[in-house]
Amino acid sequence: MSAQREMKEKNHWKTPVTIIITVIGVIVIVALVTVAVLQNKPLLQKYKYGIVLDAGSSHTALYIYKWPAEKDNNTGRAEQMHVCKVKGPGISSYAANPWKAGESLRVCMEEAKQWVPGKRHHETPLYLGATAGMRLLNMENSTASDKVFQAVKEALQSSPFSYQGARILSGQEEGAFGWVTVNYLDDRLKQGLETTGALDLGGASTQISFVSDNFDGSESPSNSVTFRLYGNDYNLYTHSYLCYGKDQALRTVVAQQTQSGPEKILDPCSNPGYNTIKNYSVLYDSPCVSNRKPQKAPASFHHVGKGNFGECQKIVRSIFNFTDCKYSHCSFNGVFQPHLQGAFGAFSAYYFVMSFLNLTDTSMPLETVKEKLTSYCSTPWEQIKQQHRAVKEKYLAEYCFSGTYILTLLTEGYNFTSESYSKIKFIKKIKGSDAGWTLGYMLNLTNMIPAEAPDTPPLPHAGYVSIVTIMAILLFILFILSLRPLWPRCSKLPQVV
Numbered sequence: 001m002s003a004q005r006e007m008k009e010k011n012h013w014k015t016p017v018t019i020i021i022t023v024i025g026v027i028v029i030v031a032l033v034t035v036a037v038l039q040n041k042p043l044l045q046k047y048k049y050g051i052v053l054d055a056g057s058s059h060t061a062l063y064i065y066k067w068p069a070e071k072d073n074n075t076g077r078a079e080q081m082h083v084c085k086v087k088g089p090g091i092s093s094y095a096a097n098p099w100k101a102g103e104s105l106r107v108c109m110e111e112a113k114q115w116v117p118g119k120r121h122h123e124t125p126l127y128l129g130a131t132a133g134m135r136l137l138n139m140e141n142s143t144a145s146d147k148v149f150q151a152v153k154e155a156l157q158s159s160p161f162s163y164q165g166a167r168i169l170s171g172q173e174e175g176a177f178g179w180v181t182v183n184y185l186d187d188r189l190k191q192g193l194e195t196t197g198a199l200d201l202g203g204a205s206t207q208i209s210f211v212s213d214n215f216d217g218s219e220s221p222s223n224s225v226t227f228r229l230y231g232n233d234y235n236l237y238t239h240s241y242l243c244y245g246k247d248q249a250l251r252t253v254v255a256q257q258t259q260s261g262p263e264k265i266l267d268p269c270s271n272p273g274y275n276t277i278k279n280y281s282v283l284y285d286s287p288c289v290s291n292r293k294p295q296k297a298p299a300s301f302h303h304v305g306k307g308n309f310g311e312c313q314k315i316v317r318s319i320f321n322f323t324d325c326k327y328s329h330c331s332f333n334g335v336f337q338p339h340l341q342g343a344f345g346a347f348s349a350y351y352f353v354m355s356f357l358n359l360t361d362t363s364m365p366l367e368t369v370k371e372k373l374t375s376y377c378s379t380p381w382e383q384i385k386q387q388h389r390a391v392k393e394k395y396l397a398e399y400c401f402s403g404t405y406i407l408t409l410l411t412e413g414y415n416f417t418s419e420s421y422s423k424i425k426f427i428k429k430i431k432g433s434d435a436g437w438t439l440g441y442m443l444n445l446t447n448m449i450p451a452e453a454p455d456t457p458p459l460p461h462a463g464y465v466s467i468v469t470i471m472a473i474l475l476f477i478l479f480i481l482s483l484r485p486l487w488p489r490c491s492k493l494p495q496v497v
């Protein structure tokens with residue numbers, strides 16, 4: 001009797017133990033699965049943001065980038081979220097009123113505050129990089145350049161973002177980061193694919209950057225930039241030609257025609273019927289041409305269009321020096337350049353000009369490109385204006401020169417042949433992000449491209465979760481089986497007895 005009671009009491013005790021064990025088991029399963037889910041992926045996809053201001057010679061643009069805020073930055077791709085074009089000219093144009101340079105940025109800075117979520121403002125890095133316009137101002141008047149930077153810094157520091165500095169990029173940096181952007185957006189770096197060269201045509205300078213098998217940097221170290229990205233070594237050739245941006249090259253071509261200080265020039269690079277008065281002091285107010293300034297000249301001259309592609313190309317050719325070269329190969333002006341290799345992406349003014357002129361199809365023979373330019377250049381100015389009422393007159397007036405300049409720079413300056421020309425792609429954006437140096441610059445400064453290939457997880461996220469879930473269930477079943485001797489079935493034994 002007492003044994004039976006003991007057994008009954010024991011059974012009373014066993015049932016709650018089984019329940020507790022079951023509850024603990026369920027909790028363990030839930031905890032394990034939750035850990036697996038959380039460790040590998042945040043429940044809510046959050047983004048990080050970065051802002052880069054491109055203070056170019058002709059204008060400033062503010063780019064906002066975003067990327068998934070995963071454990072390490074290297075797994076998600078950064079993409080352009082928004083671009084804000086600053087109204088007015090580039091910051092170097094405010095040399096006489098530096099505070100206005102800072103003021104000009106305010107509208108876009110306000111816009112940035114709307115695009116980046118408020119709670120991310122303080123952790124969002126903000127950079128400003130200035131290019132050829134500020135390089136020229138710095139050469140001409142470093143005090144004025146410092147004052148412009150001071151004004152710009154104050155404007156940026158007063159924003160809620162994490163200001164990381166404003167500086168002038170070197171030509172090598174500008175070229176190399178443009179190359180990084182293009183290849184990053186094309187996913188060529190991560191996958192270790194053959195890279196694409198980058199051609200950037202700005203207002204005051206132009207860059208060419210590419211990887212060439214027969215360039216190791218030894219022949220001209222100043223043209224060499226090395227990178228180790230995702231476990232691959234790149235020896236990049238890059239050169240930036242100051243004064244060979246579209247605006248400065250045009251200035252040089254007009255200066256070339258006004259060296260004797262005439263009152264009128266008949267310019268083959270402007271359409272027939274184009275006629276405007278230009279100021280000598282404005283034209284020669286740039287270190288790119290100041291040494292050519294005529295000794296004796298009136299205050300202004302009549303700039304009259306003649307519209308002749310062939311003659312225009314002759315003058316354009318004359319701003320390149322093709323004779324001096326101390327290296328095995330040169331492009332122009334005695335600058336070393338290895339043999340062109342692979343495909344190229346051409347952006348900025350290359351794209352603006354060639355898309356306007358319907359010349360982005362590079363399978364078109366070079367002869368056809370010349371014919372189309374001949375036709376555009378010879379079209380009367382009034383007709384051009386009538387046909388393109390929505391396009392800014394300043395741009396319209398320059399397309400004959402710009403097209404001629406681009407063709408000459410590519411084929412005679414950089415030595416693109418009809419075959420290699422067909423490997424150029426005129427581009428504005430890649431997968432929604434603008435081609436340009438800004439993204440590459442930010443990726444570099446935020447260490448978002450690792451030197452070594454990231455450790456790829458042997459299993460995707462879902463795989464981890466499934467395995468942990470199965471293991472947890474198996475463990476639980478084993479655990480329950482191990483408790484068999486305590487199962488309620490035992491409590492019935494005394495009744496049988």
Ligand SMILES: Nc1nc2c(ncn2[C@@H]2O[C@H](COP(=O)(O)OP(=O)(O)OP(=O)(O)O)[C@@H](O)[C@H]2O)c(=O)[nH]1
Nearest residue numbers: 056057058059131132202203204205348349352395
């Ligand atoms: N036709 C046309 N030209 C443009 C447009 N936007 C800019 N440009 C011109 O194209 C040239 C190059 O522009 P950007 O690439 O912005 O040059 P930037 O960055 O200011 O100059 P850099 O400091 O030399 O790089 C300049 O002469 C601009 O005036 C456009 O929408 N259409």
Ligand SMILES: [Ca+2]
Nearest residue numbers: 056131202348
């Ligand atoms: Ca630029």
